[in-house]
Amino acid sequence: MKKFLGWALAILVVVGVVGYNAYQHRDQKTDKPVVKIGLVYPMSGAMGHIGKGVMNSANMVLNKINQDPNRQFNYQLIAQDDEMKAPNTITIANKLIGVDKINVLMTSWSGPSNAAKPLMIENNLIHFTDSYTTLSDGKNIFNCSVTNEDLAPMAFDFIKKRNAKKVALIFQQVPAGAEILSMLEPKLKESGIKYDEYLYGGTEFDAFRTMVASVKANNYDLILLYGWSPGIVFVARELKSQEVNVPVLGFDTVETANYDFTYFDGIYEIGKPYKQEWEEFLKSKHPDAVYMYDAMNVIVNTYEKAGKQLGRIPTTKEFRDIMYQQRDYQGLIGNVHLEDNGLLRVPTFLKRIEGNKIIPVEE
Numbered sequence: 001m002k003k004f005l006g007w008a009l010a011i012l013v014v015v016g017v018v019g020y021n022a023y024q025h026r027d028q029k030t031d032k033p034v035v036k037i038g039l040v041y042p043m044s045g046a047m048g049h050i051g052k053g054v055m056n057s058a059n060m061v062l063n064k065i066n067q068d069p070n071r072q073f074n075y076q077l078i079a080q081d082d083e084m085k086a087p088n089t090i091t092i093a094n095k096l097i098g099v100d101k102i103n104v105l106m107t108s109w110s111g112p113s114n115a116a117k118p119l120m121i122e123n124n125l126i127h128f129t130d131s132y133t134t135l136s137d138g139k140n141i142f143n144c145s146v147t148n149e150d151l152a153p154m155a156f157d158f159i160k161k162r163n164a165k166k167v168a169l170i171f172q173q174v175p176a177g178a179e180i181l182s183m184l185e186p187k188l189k190e191s192g193i194k195y196d197e198y199l200y201g202g203t204e205f206d207a208f209r210t211m212v213a214s215v216k217a218n219n220y221d222l223i224l225l226y227g228w229s230p231g232i233v234f235v236a237r238e239l240k241s242q243e244v245n246v247p248v249l250g251f252d253t254v255e256t257a258n259y260d261f262t263y264f265d266g267i268y269e270i271g272k273p274y275k276q277e278w279e280e281f282l283k284s285k286h287p288d289a290v291y292m293y294d295a296m297n298v299i300v301n302t303y304e305k306a307g308k309q310l311g312r313i314p315t316t317k318e319f320r321d322i323m324y325q326q327r328d329y330q331g332l333i334g335n336v337h338l339e340d341n342g343l344l345r346v347p348t349f350l351k352r353i354e355g356n357k358i359i360p361v362e363e
Contacts, residue, residue, distance in 0.1 A: 032074045033313050035303050037062075037296075038096040038105045040089055040112065041288075043081035046229035050108070050256070053284025055079045057293035058106070060282075065300050072307025075300065078102065084228070086115035093119050103313065104128065104299055106292065110135070110175035117141055124316050128299065130291050132176040132251070136342030139320065143343050144295040144336070146272055148176065150348035151251060152183035154270045155224060158249055158350065159193060164221040166194045168246075170211070170235060172227035173201040180226060180251070196220075200231055212238035215246075225250040232257045254353055255286045267353035273333055274351060274358045281332075294331030295344065298323070 039058055041051030055077075062075045078100055082088040089112035096102045097119060104126045107113045113129040120127035120140050127141045132151060136143035159167060167188070171177040181197065188195050196218065198211050212235065215223065223246050227235065232253060239248075247266035254269060272287035282289040302323045306314035314322060329336040329344070337345045350361040 034074045034076050035313060036076050036078060036100060036102045038102040039077055039079040040082050040092050041108045042084040045083055047084050050286045050288055053282060053286050053289035054292045057282050057289045058296050061293060061296040061300060072304050082112055086111045089115045097123050114175060126316055126319055128295050130288055133179050138340055138342035141342055144291045146346060146348045148179045148183055151270055152180050154348055154350060155249060156184060156187045159222060162222060166220050168198060168215045168220040168223045169195055170198045170223060170225050172231055173199050177226045208234040208238050212242050212244060216242050216244045220246055222246060223248045225253055229257045252287060254358060269351045270348060273349045278332065290333050294333050294336055297331060298329055
């Protein structure tokens with residue numbers, strides 16, 4: 001009996017030690033408050049490569065900070081696939097806010113970001129986005145992107161410098177595209193430059209075939225191209241198959257579509273910067289990966305400053321006030337300047353496509 005009691009006591013001691021060590025290990029992992037960051041991007045379908053590249057960038061930043069023993073907080077990324085559909089974005093955002101209790105939301109482009117914006121304002125949470133449109137408000141919404149205020153004038157200057165008299169505007173029907181058109185049209189009219197709009201929304205092959213046939217019949221000097229996959233890919237295929245040999249200016253088109261546009265003679269783009277080393281570092285050609293890498297660093301650095309100043313996770317107002325203590329951030333993309341309206345502004349670039357290379361143009 002004594003022998004049995006001895007063995008039982010020994011087992012209890014071992015279990016107790018293991019349990020205590022497990023508790024200590026758990027406590028070491030959870031002794032810091034957790035900042036939850038929701039990431040809503042297309043992770044599947046034609047745009048899936050963009051969301052996966054962005055998620056990889058975000059994880060690179062958070063994995064690094066979570067390994068720092070001197071960090072103020074633990075950081076958790078909750079990534080969700082909205083398939084680039086605004087109704088999905090709203091459903092996911094509601095769940096992230098109500099169930100997951102996120103501190104920050106990160107979304108993509110004009111449609112999904114506009115859909116989520118009212119929810120973030122209503123719940124007084126921080127929302128980072130990447131959109132050409134003027135989404136930021138400087139209170140809850142912060143936009144990390146070039147904007148149409150820069151893109152539209154640069155597109156107009158490109159048209160003027162090439163002495164184009166007649167231009168085809170092939171645009172996907174989304175808020176950002178509509179905003180660019182509203183900024184471009186007055187400038188084109190004032191300069192006497194003729195233009196026709198070709199707007200598309202679906203992915204019907206026949207519609208693209210008919211549209212491109214009309215473009216070819218009208219003998220334009222230049223095509224201004226705006227859109228995303230898969231529609232933009234169908235446009236490109238039809239332009240090639242119908243042998244429309246007209247110079248093309250796109251808005252980050254090659255990166256967005258993840259498609260080979262090298263068969264065109266004279267492909268240019270305006271939009272976000274691009275460097276080969278970024279693609280190698282982040283494993284993504286799309287510039288969103290670079291933007292969100294820098295945005296995530298801004299978010300983490302702001303929370304870390306807040307932790308040191310306040311000793312706790314900041315409120316939305318406190319986060320905003322601390323972030324505005326620094327107006328310029330040196331990121332992977334270069335200097336990022338925080339403006340009063342919440343725009344994290346970076347320079348807009350003109351690029352040309354040569355073979356499979358994206359090359360900045362200095363004019």
